[in-house]
Amino acid sequence: MTEQRVTIAFEDHVxxxxxxxxxxxxALDPAMFTALIGAIAQLGAMPGLRAVVxxxxxxxxxAGLDMASMASGGSGIDLAARTHGLANDFQQVAWGWxxxxxxxxxxVHGVTFGGGLQIASGADVRIAAPxxxxxxxEMKWGIVPDMAGFALWRGNVRDDVLRELVxxxxxxxxxxxxxxxxxTRIAADPHAQAIALAKAIAGRNPDAVRAAKRLANQESDSAGILIAESVEQAALLRSPNQIEAVMAxxxxxxxxxxD
Incomplete structure (x- = not known):
């Protein structure tokens, strides 16, 4: 990872x-963007991975963008380029999760501002310290949320409330x-709670958990979701891990x- 902006420890599938x-x-400077994009790529290729904290x-x-480093022209990111599927490099650090x-x-704890809020919003579950x-x-700096925030907040935050806050x-x-x-919830020690939740998820059928995330990410209409649900279930039934879940x-x- 670039200058160790991001660290990854792997244990017990988490x-x-x-x-x-x-x-x-x-705060997000060019090195942090590079490190986050690299971390997401590394996790995507990691064998045996079942959950991430x-x-x-x-x-x-x-704290969001490091305005000093970004204002000096240090980002070098082409906003129009779709470098990661649907996303550009700015969006990938949040959308990638x-x-x-x-x-x-x-x-999350302490300050979770701007890009930091968008990165956290890319997670499936968010546990916050009091x-x-x-x-x-972003509006403080005369810009809009552009790290996938609107796409990630849709369905979680009421539209009029989101507009007011933005x-x-x-x-x-x-x-x-x-x-x-x-x-999602508040905890005195959010990191400990997140690790406990990740371990609980890692103890479930990893094929079924991945299938559930694919279904949760579905953006089609009801008919498309119902078909996708049936396809996922058909693949799981009588598979080795599903049989193991029943036997256990x-x-x-x-x-x-x-895995």
Whole structure:
């Protein structure tokens, strides 16, 4: 990883991913963008991966863009280029978590502003510390959220509420974030809770979990979702891991799944 902006520890099928620029509240400079894109690619190719925990080192999750480094023309990112499927490089650091095959749990604390909020929003589940401060802060700098925020917030946050928060760049706390749909739940130690959740997910049939994420990511109409559901289920029924799930339950033992 570039200058160790992001670290990855892998144990028991769970990747513990941490933004590691604590002296700058994990603000996003060009090196951080490169490191996050590289981390997502590494995770996508990691054998045996079943869940990811995403968090930040230090006093906050991510303060958003490092305006000094970006204002100096350091990004070098072509906004029009679709470099990662649907996304450009800016969007990939948030959208990429959604497109990973396995569930991602974000543990946030302290400042979670702008791009940091969008990165956390790419996770399947977000657990926040009580002291978390959040904001869709881009309007403060005269710009719009452009790291996949609108695509990721759709369905979680009511439209009029989202418009108010984007138009004003107003800061809000963890309790309000949970009520509005930005945060799944609040915990005194969000990282510990995220690790526990990731381990619980890793203990389930990995084929079924990946299938469930594909279904959750479906953006087609009801007819398309119903067909996709049937296709996924047909592939799972009587597969080795599905049989193992049934046998482990019947025999009251821990399952032994294969990836």
């Amino acid at each position: 990747a513990n991913v941490r933004l590691a620029r604590p002296d700058k509240l994990n 995403l968090s930040g080192v230090g006093r906050g999750f991510c 959604r497109t990973l095959k396995v569930p991602v749990i974000a543990a 002291d978390t401060r959040l904001s869709a802060m 138009y004003t760049a107003r800061e809000f706390d963890a309790e309000e974030a949970q009520a509005l749909g930005f945060v 339950n019947m025999q009251k033992r821990a399952p032994a799944f294969t």
